[in-house]
Amino acid sequence: MRWAHSVEQVRSAEQDLMARLPEGALMQRAAAGLATAVAELLGAMYGARVLLLVGGGDNGGDALYAGARLVRRGAVVEAVLLSEHAHTDGLAAFRGAGGRVVDRADAHRPDVVVDGIVGIGGRPGLRPEAEQVLAGLAGVPVVAVDLPSGVDADTGRLDGPHVRADLTVTFGTHKTAHLVDPAALACGVVHLVDLGLELPAPGVEALQAEDVAALLPRPGPFDHKYTRGVVGVHAGSAAYPGAAVLATSAAVSGLAGMVRYAGSAADAVRARHPEVVVSDGRVQAWVVGSGGDADAEQALAAALADGVPVVVDADALVHLEQHPGRRRGLVLTPHAGELARMLDADRAEVEADQLGWARRAAAAYDEVVLLKGRHTLVAHPDGRVRVTTSGVPWLAVAGAGDVLAGLVGSLLAAGLEPYDAASVGSWLHGAAAALAADGGPLQASAVADAIPATVRRLLA
Incomplete structure (x- = not known):
C-alpha cells in the first residue's frame, strides 16, 4: 500500500523521532536520500552542474546538506538563496564542502535544478522573485525537495504559480499532493526516502x-x-x-x-x-x-x-x-x-x-x-x-x-x-x-x- 499523510501527521511523527535521535540526524538522513536521487538522475557526477534554489525552511536545509554531499562526489554545485533565513548549519556545511553561493545572474546554466524553495508547510503559490528565477531555467530538469514549491500538500490543489518537477524526492511518507491531481502531475516521478517515521492511519492511500x-x-x-x-x-x-x-x-x-x-x-x-x-x-x-x-x-x-x-x-x-x-x-x-x-x-x-x-x-x-x-x-x-x-x-x-x-x-x-x-x-x-x-x-x-x-x- 502507498500511504499519503497530512502535513500535521508528518510534523508530529518527525518531532517524535527527532526526540530520540541526535540533533540534526533526521535532516542528514533526508539529505543523503536526496543526494543519492540527484546523483542517480545525473548519472556521471564528476563536473556535473547542480543549482540549488534555497528558501528559508527545512527543505532548504535538506538541499544545502545534499549539495555538500554532491560537491564531495565531484559535482559543481551553486546555490541561489531566495530567503534571508537560509538554514544556518546547512549553509555552513555547503560552503565548507566547496559549494558556491551566487546571485541568480551569476549562476551557470545547470544540468539539474534542486527546488528547495518552499517546504510542505508553506503556503500555496510562489513569490515573484522565485518565479523569475525559475523562468530563466526553463528546460532544465527539476528535482523537488519533498514537494514542488507552491503546491498545496494536503489537498492536491494548485493555487497560484508553482514548480513543475521532473522528480520529487519526499521523506518519511507520501503527502496527499503526491497522489492526487492536479498537484500530482506537477510532482513528476515521486521517490520516497524512508526515515523510519511512526505514522497514524492515512486519509489517502493507493493500492499496489x-x-x-x-x-x-x-x-x-x-x-x-x-x-x-x-x-x-x-x-x-x-x-x-x-x-x-x-x-x-x-x-x-x-x-x-x-x-x-x-x-x-x-x-x-x-x-x-x-x-x-x-x-x-x-x-x-x-x-x-x-x-x-x-x-x-x-x-x-x-x-x-x-x-x-x-x-x-x-x-x-x-x-x-x-x-x-x-x-x-x-x-x-x-x-x-x-x-x-x-x-x-x-x-x-x-x-x-x-x-x-x-x-x-x-x-x-x-x-x-x-x-x-x-x-x-x-x-x-x-x-x-x-x-x-x-x-x-x-x-x-x-x-x-x-x-x-x-x-x-x-x-x-x-x-x-x-x-x-x-x-x-x-x-x-x-x-x-x-x-x-x-x-x-x-x-x-x-x-x-x-x-x-x-x-x-x-x-x-
Whole structure:
C-alpha cells in the first residue's frame, strides 16, 4: 500500500523521532536520500552542474546538506538563496564542502535544478522573485525537495504559480499532493526516502499490485457459476448499443461466475458474447446507466428495487435524486462534469479540487463515489479515499467508462464490498489499459479483452 499523510501527521511523527535521535540526524538522513536521487538522475557526477534554489525552511536545509554531499562526489554545485533565513548549519556545511553561493545572474546554466524553495508547510503559490528565477531555467530538469514549491500538500490543489518537477524526492511518507491531481502531475516521478517515521492511519492511500492481488475474489474448489456471483448489466440503448457490448465485455472477464443482460442491445451483446444470458433471474449486483440514454431511468429504478449492490454510471446518475429511499451498496462512477452536475458545481471547480469534491459527493450521497480521471479517486462516505495510479494517458478514449462499470459490477457480484470493488476495479482497469496499449493507442474493447491477462500476471 502507498500511504499519503497530512502535513500535521508528518510534523508530529518527525518531532517524535527527532526526540530520540541526535540533533540534526533526521535532516542528514533526508539529505543523503536526496543526494543519492540527484546523483542517480545525473548519472556521471564528476563536473556535473547542480543549482540549488534555497528558501528559508527545512527543505532548504535538506538541499544545502545534499549539495555538500554532491560537491564531495565531484559535482559543481551553486546555490541561489531566495530567503534571508537560509538554514544556518546547512549553509555552513555547503560552503565548507566547496559549494558556491551566487546571485541568480551569476549562476551557470545547470544540468539539474534542486527546488528547495518552499517546504510542505508553506503556503500555496510562489513569490515573484522565485518565479523569475525559475523562468530563466526553463528546460532544465527539476528535482523537488519533498514537494514542488507552491503546491498545496494536503489537498492536491494548485493555487497560484508553482514548480513543475521532473522528480520529487519526499521523506518519511507520501503527502496527499503526491497522489492526487492536479498537484500530482506537477510532482513528476515521486521517490520516497524512508526515515523510519511512526505514522497514524492515512486519509489517502493507493493500492499496489500486492494489495489488489490480496483483495481479488478467487474461486474455491467447490464453487460454481452461481456461488461465484451473477452480475446483471442493464446498459446500452438504441442510440448507444456499443456501451452494452463494452460493459458486458468487462463483466464476462471471469471475475464473476455469470452475466445476465437486460436491455435493448441484446442482439449486439449475444453476437459478441454468447456466454451472456439474456433472461430474467437473480443477480448479486447490477450495472446500470452506461450508454443508457432514455432507458437509464427505468433501469436504475428496477436495479434499486432488486435490493442488491449497484454500479450507477453515466445516464443513470442524473436520476439518483428521484430515488432517495433505499441506498445501500451503490458505487457512483461520475467523471468531473457529471459530478459537477450532481453537486451543482462548475466542472472547473471539481477539476481543481478533485479530492475535496469526491469527498463531498460521497458524504452527500452516503455512497462510494468513483471520480474518474488521470488519477481516479474512490471516496468512502467516512472520508477515506483511495487513488488509482495504474492508468495511462491512452485510456482517455470513448467507451473506457463502460468497461470500468462492467468490471466494478463483476467484483461487486463476486462479493467485494463497494469500496474494495471500486478501487480494485479501477486499478485493474488502469493496469489492463497499460498492458493493452503497450506504449501506444488503444480502444476500449482492448482494455476489456486485456483484463484476464492482467489478472493472470497479478496472481503469478
